[in-house]
Amino acid sequence: MNKLKSIFTYLILSVAALVSLFPFLWMLISMTNKSVDITQGSLMPGTHLFENLRNLFENYNVGSALFNSFFIAIIATVLCLVISSLAGYGFEVYRSKGKDIVFTILLLSMMIPFAALMVPLFRLFGDISQVFPAIGVDTLYAVILPYVTTAFFVFFFRQNTKMFTKDLIEAGRIDGLSEIGIFFRIYMPSMKNTLAAAGIISFMNNWNNYLWPLVIIQSPENQTIPLLISNLGSGYTPDYGVIYTAIVIGTIPTALVFFFLQRYFVEGMTGSVKG
Amino acid sequence: MKLASNKSLIGWFFILIAVIFITLFYFYPMLQALILSFRSGMGVNLEFVGLDNYIRLFNDPVALTAIRNTFIYLIIQVPIMILLAMFFSVLLNNPNLKFKGFFRTAIFLPAVISLVAYSVIFKYLFSTDGIVNKFLLNLSVISEPIEWLMDPFWAKVLIIIAITWRWTGYNMIFYLAALQNVDKSVYEAARIDGANSFQQFFYITIPMLKPIILFTAITSTIGTLQLFDEPMNITRGGPGNETLTISQYIYNLSFEYTPDFGYAAAVSFVIVILTVIFSMIQFRLGGDRK
Numbered sequence: 001m002n003k004l005k006s007i008f009t010y011l012i013l014s015v016a017a018l019v020s021l022f023p024f025l026w027m028l029i030s031m032t033n034k035s036v037d038i039t040q041g042s043l044m045p046g047t048h049l050f051e052n053l054r055n056l057f058e059n060y061n062v063g064s065a066l067f068n069s070f071f072i073a074i075i076a077t078v079l080c081l082v083i084s085s086l087a088g089y090g091f092e093v094y095r096s097k098g099k100d101i102v103f104t105i106l107l108l109s110m111m112i113p114f115a116a117l118m119v120p121l122f123r124l125f126g127d128i129s130q131v132f133p134a135i136g137v138d139t140l141y142a143v144i145l146p147y148v149t150t151a152f153f154v155f156f157f158r159q160n161t162k163m164f165t166k167d168l169i170e171a172g173r174i175d176g177l178s179e180i181g182i183f184f185r186i187y188m189p190s191m192k193n194t195l196a197a198a199g200i201i202s203f204m205n206n207w208n209n210y211l212w213p214l215v216i217i218q219s220p221e222n223q224t225i226p227l228l229i230s231n232l233g234s235g236y237t238p239d240y241g242v243i244y245t246a247i248v249i250g251t252i253p254t255a256l257v258f259f260f261l262q263r264y265f266v267e268g269m270t271g272s273v274k275g
Numbered sequence: 276m277k278l279a280s281n282k283s284l285i286g287w288f289f290i291l292i293a294v295i296f297i298t299l300f301y302f303y304p305m306l307q308a309l310i311l312s313f314r315s316g317m318g319v320n321l322e323f324v325g326l327d328n329y330i331r332l333f334n335d336p337v338a339l340t341a342i343r344n345t346f347i348y349l350i351i352q353v354p355i356m357i358l359l360a361m362f363f364s365v366l367l368n369n370p371n372l373k374f375k376g377f378f379r380t381a382i383f384l385p386a387v388i389s390l391v392a393y394s395v396i397f398k399y400l401f402s403t404d405g406i407v408n409k410f411l412l413n414l415s416v417i418s419e420p421i422e423w424l425m426d427p428f429w430a431k432v433l434i435i436i437a438i439t440w441r442w443t444g445y446n447m448i449f450y451l452a453a454l455q456n457v458d459k460s461v462y463e464a465a466r467i468d469g470a471n472s473f474q475q476f477f478y479i480t481i482p483m484l485k486p487i488i489l490f491t492a493i494t495s496t497i498g499t500l501q502l503f504d505e506p507m508n509i510t511r512g513g514p515g516n517e518t519l520t521i522s523q524y525i526y527n528l529s530f531e532y533t534p535d536f537g538y539a540a541a542v543s544f545v546i547v548i549l550t551v552i553f554s555m556i557q558f559r560l561g562g563d564r565k
Contacts, residue, residue, distance in 0.1 A: 005472070009366050016363060017381035020444060023396050024384065026406070041406045087293035094286020102294060109301040111550055113501045115522040116543035119529050119536050120304035120311065146300040149293045179285050208389035210504050211522075215530060226391040230508055233395035240399065247392045258387045262380075266448055 027251075030244035038240040052241040062246060064221055065228040068140055070253075072213075072224060073206040076144045080202045081195055083149045088157025089183055093169065103158070109151045118215050121146060125216060138218040147206055153198055160194040161187075196264040204254050225250040311540035317533050328541035338542055340516050341524040344431070348520070349499045349553075352435045357491055359443050364450035365480060379451070386445035394508035397437045398424070401509075427517035430510050434518055437505055442498075446491045453487045454480075489557060496553045500546050521546050 030038045033046035056062050091103050122137075129136025136142060164187065172182035188195070210226040217223060223231075229250055232243045258265060312328055314321040332338050366372070367379055385393065401407050401423040408420040423433045457480075465475050481488070503522040506512050512519035512527075521542065528539040 006371075009369065009372065013363070013366055013372075013378045013382075017378050019440070020382050020385055023393065023400065023440075024388075026400065027396055039404065041409050083292045083296065087290040090286045090289025094283055094289065096283050096286065099283075099286060099290065102290065106294070106297055109297050109305075111497075111547075111554070112301055112305050113497070113522075113543070113546045113550055115501055115503070115525045115546050116308050116540070117301065117304045118525070119539050119543070120307035121300065122529070123307070123536070124300075124304060145296075148300075149296040151297060151301075154293050154297075179282070183289070204387075208391070210389070210391050211526070215526075226389055229389075229395055230391050233391075233398065233508060234511075243395065243399075247396065250392055251388050254387050254389070266452070 027244045027247050031248050035240045052245040056242050056245050065223050065225050069225040072143050073203050076147045076206045077202040079148045084153035085157045087154045088161050091158050092161040106151045142216045143213050197267050200261050200265050308540045311537050315537040328538045341519045341521045345520050353495045356439050356443050360446035361450050364447045368454045383444035385441050390504035394505045398509045401433050425514050430518045449487050457483050492557050
């Protein structure tokens with residue numbers, strides 16, 4: 001009976017693992033094949049990788065899409081870490097009745113679906129364009145700005161600040177550090193794990209964001225990787241080899257982040273549920 | 276006392292930037308959306324029309340189709356995914372299991388790829404002459420290829436398969452983390468009392484995981500109500516709006532057809548209201564006997 005159960009367990013998990021991994025294997029194999037071989041369902045690696053890469057970089061602007069995606073994801077993540085941790089720290093360390101009410105109101109913004117925001121945001125950036133075209137419609141900054149702080153990250157930092165030893169703050173004050181000095185020189189260095197976890201989540205969200213860039217970006221040179229992949233995929237005569245190559249290139253950064261920082265990633269995901 | 280109130284004032288400066296950003300990019304647009312939803316017109320010329328947009332909504336067959344489709348995804352996909360995630364996490368929690376790390380990473384890996392990227396992959400995998408049909412034909416499960424992208428029924432099935440593939444491993448991680456906190460002696464006691472695996476799962480595991488079930492149910496529900504990337508990139512909402520979601524319809528109303536921002540804003544309040552209702556129901560069901 002026990003043996004049967006164990007065979008059953010391995011069988012189920014193997015099928016689940018195979019189903020989960022197959023699309024990844026498929027895209028890795030297909031990026032080395034010609035379009036014709038891919039349509040025939042070839043499961044053998046081919047010799048067309050460099051051809052696909054050259055085609056992609058020469059004809060489809062993947063270089064600028066990569067740059068744009070990195071620019072957006074890195075700037076948004078850095079700003080998000082600083083602003084959200086300041087707020088999470090402020091709410092927890094300088095706790096007061098007024099701030100608790102503000103915190104609760106901020107949390108309500110997590111319930112607002114993006115679909116309800118996209119039209120007013122688009123119009124807002126239209127207005128901004130009249131005054132500051134450099135951060136208005138069809139700029140990378142317009143993609144970044146709405147994601148610079150979200151209530152989720154403020155909440156996340158507040159939860160994690162609860163575990164920060166408050167005695168260190170007193171010690172800093174006795175040493176004559178200013179309040180902001182305590183934040184940057186004592187608090188930040190001791191929150192490396194939390195910063196890493198929040199940083200990964202923010203980077204991935206911004207790297208993979210699709211709907212908002214689709215709304216706000218118009219010119220091809222401002223395209224991000226998801227927009228490029230989406231455009232390649234909706235073409236009438238798709239070159240499958242090129243498309244799979246673009247998908248692999250677009251997935252490498254998040255996959256690397258995941259493999260190297262897996263521990264923080266899982267900690268960050270589950271840490272936000274606790275408490 | 277003076278020092279304390281001084282500290283409290285400094286605290287406001289710490290939270291100020293975040294409050295400004297969230298107000299400007301969440302609360303202000305939300306208010307604008309509400310005002311917009313009472314106005315109508317093409318492009319920039321909008322006039323006050325009262326509740327006309329909301330009345331139009333209930334007589335708009337496309338809007339009703341989008342709402343129906345979103346409900347179908349929600350009611351079928353979310354329970355399947357949550358049960359699968361729980362099931363895998365229980366299998367992986369077995370202390371004698373070998374290759375645990377491999378299985379866990381493999382099942383989680385879909386959560387790493389972007390929604391657009393996997394949507395495009397799925398569109399090709401499930402095309403009429405795609406590899407999934409070839410595989411099913413070879414196994415003689417089907418005698419002719421399934422029109423995954425062209426058939427109203429199978430197109431919905433495909434969207435459900437796709438979302439389940441992408442999010443099951445992600446949700447599983449929450450259950451795994453929670454299971455590690457469950458006291459093993461509870462299961463020991465149940466086994467001595469003669470409880471089989473199914474009874475242990477339904478009478479111990481599920482009640483213990485209730486807070487996490489609530490959390491994953493709410494986040495998945497909110498996610499599904501906002502579903503956009505997948506139908507946009509796999510089926511384009513087709514065939515004939517049969518996979519169209521509410522978010523996608525709002526996008527089309529605003530940016531694909533002649534823009535009618537007022538009506539689009541009214542449709543977006545359907546998602547807002549549904550999000551609030553579903554969250555409240557789930558809190559009621561899951562929150563009280565914690």
